[in-house]
Amino acid sequence: MKSIEAAREYWNHHANRDPLWAVLSDSSKTDRRWDLASFMQTGEREIALLFHELNALGLAVRRDAAVDFGCGVGRLTQALARRFGSVLGLDVSSGMIEQAQRHNGAYRTCEFRLNSDGDLRQFDSGSFDFVYSNIVLQHLRSVPEITAYLDELIRVTRPDGLVVFGLANRIPFPYSLQVRRRVYALLRRVGVSESWMLRRTSLTPMRMTWMPHDEVLQFLRDRGATLLEVETAEDGVAPGRRYYVSPA
Numbered sequence: 001m002k003s004i005e006a007a008r009e010y011w012n013h014h015a016n017r018d019p020l021w022a023v024l025s026d027s028s029k030t031d032r033r034w035d036l037a038s039f040m041q042t043g044e045r046e047i048a049l050l051f052h053e054l055n056a057l058g059l060a061v062r063r064d065a066a067v068d069f070g071c072g073v074g075r076l077t078q079a080l081a082r083r084f085g086s087v088l089g090l091d092v093s094s095g096m097i098e099q100a101q102r103h104n105g106a107y108r109t110c111e112f113r114l115n116s117d118g119d120l121r122q123f124d125s126g127s128f129d130f131v132y133s134n135i136v137l138q139h140l141r142s143v144p145e146i147t148a149y150l151d152e153l154i155r156v157t158r159p160d161g162l163v164v165f166g167l168a169n170r171i172p173f174p175y176s177l178q179v180r181r182r183v184y185a186l187l188r189r190v191g192v193s194e195s196w197m198l199r200r201t202s203l204t205p206m207r208m209t210w211m212p213h214d215e216v217l218q219f220l221r222d223r224g225a226t227l228l229e230v231e232t233a234e235d236g237v238a239p240g241r242r243y244y245v246s247p248a
Contacts, residue, residue, distance in 0.1 A: 019095070050132070057244070062130075090112075138167060165243055166233070168211070185205070229243075
């Protein structure tokens with residue numbers, strides 16, 4: 001599939017160039033200015049807040065097996081490993097998987113695996129208790145790709161398990177034209193330094209795909225999944241939501 005090959009090439013490039021910034025694209029952290037300990041701490045903070053929210057919602061999660069879909073260098077995988085018997089980090093990029101393994105010495109319950117398909121066929125249905133994916137699906141190339149992976153994330157979760165995912169629901173005009181990404185790609189093709197563009201301009205290589213909230217709801221209804229809770233996240237130019245979903 002051409003889109004998978006393109007995604008693999010894109011993320012392998014950024015895994016080699018600046019992997020931490022590629023995961024958390026803070027403009028002050030370009031050119032490897034992320035401190036690894038501080039970067040990993042953002043993952044622990046995110047997962048701690050997530051489980052605080054789960055407790056507040058009364059959503060109990062069995063703590064045997066979890067998946068971090070789009071794991072990057074393992075920022076969230078390691079945080080999940082403190083709470084589950086085993087955690088599998090999946091990523092399309094072999095470069096990101098290598099980075100995750102390199103940074104993961106302390107967590108024997110973590111496994112990192114390359115997912116080179118447009119689905120999760122390597123896993124049986126109902127294999128995991130908990131599936132989490134954040135700031136990942138928005139970087140896919142199209143809504144059909146998003147729903148294809150969502151379908152798979154739900155499939156591999158046990159009927160009494162939980163899927164939590166984040167999605168951008170809209171990008172207002174003129175940001176929806178993604179001019180900054182297009183100009184970035186054009187300048188890169190003619191040899192302009194990526195480091196210079198990221199340090200000196202507001203250009204970005206990051207693709208943003210959004211899926212309207214009503215389409216997410218319709219997809220879940222068609223899939224037979226149950227929406228347990230949804231949170232609104234007004235974050236920058238891509239307002240979105242976090243969805244808590246039961247496969248049944």
